[in-house]
Amino acid sequence: MTGPNLVVRGWPYVHVTADTQVKASKGILHSVVLNGLTTAGDLTIYDSLTEGAPVIAVLHLDVTTSISVQPVTFIYDCQFNTGLYAGFDNTLAADLTFMVG
Numbered sequence: 001m002t003g004p005n006l007v008v009r010g011w012p013y014v015h016v017t018a019d020t021q022v023k024a025s026k027g028i029l030h031s032v033v034l035n036g037l038t039t040a041g042d043l044t045i046y047d048s049l050t051e052g053a054p055v056i057a058v059l060h061l062d063v064t065t066s067i068s069v070q071p072v073t074f075i076y077d078c079q080f081n082t083g084l085y086a087g088f089d090n091t092l093a094a095d096l097t098f099m100v101g
Contacts, residue, residue, distance in 0.1 A: 011099035021049060022084040022098045029056065029080055030099040034072040037061055041092025047080040051087040056080065061094055071097075 011030045014022045032045070040062040047054045056078065084100060 011101055014098045014100065016086050016096045016098055017094070019051070019088050020086045022086055023080075023100050024049060024083050026079070026081045027084065028101045029076045029078050029084060030101060031076060032059070032074045033097040033099070034061060034074070034094060035097060036095040037063070038093035039091055041094070042089040043092060043094065043096070044087040044089070046085040046087060047082055048085050049083040050085055052085075056084075061092060 014020070016022065029045070032043075040060075043059045043061060044051070045056040045059070046052060047056055057074075057076070059074065084098070086096070086098065088094070
């Protein structure tokens, strides 16, 4: 549907499969969606431009987290002040989507 009164809603997203600077400025982390998991490991989410403090969360992702073919969503709705960085440990092989504003 189109028209002058159309309101588009939703969160901007960033697709992540390795260490990534998700956003280079302050914002809001709405959610992280685990789309798929090949190898278990830890995902560390930083309020930083690199892998540095402060840490927002550490997600230990394993086969029990991704037990079905359906995506798993982790809701945060938290502010970050410097930037947003996703750090994969040496074993994690995952397909993620970050919803950020």
